[in-house]
């Protein structure tokens with residue numbers, strides 16, 4: 001069987017604000033995330049993992065940050081595009097795993113809502129979607145609270 005594996009990584013910087021959007025879920029916070037789109041770092045990493053598995057470039061190639069069309073865009077547009085491209089190429093996402101790296105906000109209380117939202121967008125069972133988090137033990141830019149990083153892995157299998 002032609003099984004595909006892809007990974008994605010993304011970072012967004014904190015800016016002044018009162019909420020962040022992570023894996024499609026709005027979380028009240030004492031800062032916001034800066035980005036051309038809604039800065040959903042988790043969804044961007046997952047989208048890139050799918051493009052990676054397909055060997056079809058990355059999110060910035062499909063949705064250039066220089067294009068005003070994507071200013072403030074909801075990131076489910078990007079994820080839906082990657083899933084649709086997979087289907088066009090004869091694949092479906094088999095499972096995916098997203099890790100969010102930040103000291104704050106705490107992800108645990110929101111992880112189930114994130115899995116549910118990703119499942120809804122991707123047309124997938126929640127059982128095949130994982131969202132988890134770690135701090136970086138106060139080290140580095142995530143540890144200093146300057147931004148949030150996200151890692152994602154996805155496997156794709158033939159339709």
Ligand SMILES: Nc1ccn([C@@H]2O[C@H](COP(=O)(O)O)[C@@H](O)[C@H]2O)c(=O)n1
Pocket residue numbers: 101102103104105106107108109133134135136137
């Ligand atoms: N933003 C975060 C970071 C961590 N968690 C949860 O806390 C656990 C312990 O984190 P360590 O970095 O000390 O290993 C982690 O396993 C997560 O369950 C979180 O919810 N949100």
Ligand SMILES: C[C@@]1(CO)OP(=O)(O)OP(=O)(O)OC[C@H]1O
Pocket residue numbers: 010011034035036037038039040044059060061063064065066067070078
């Ligand atoms: C998502 C896009 C959309 O223009 O913009 P950003 O929100 O800045 O996010 P990034 O993770 O830097 O990926 C690049 C772009 O594709």
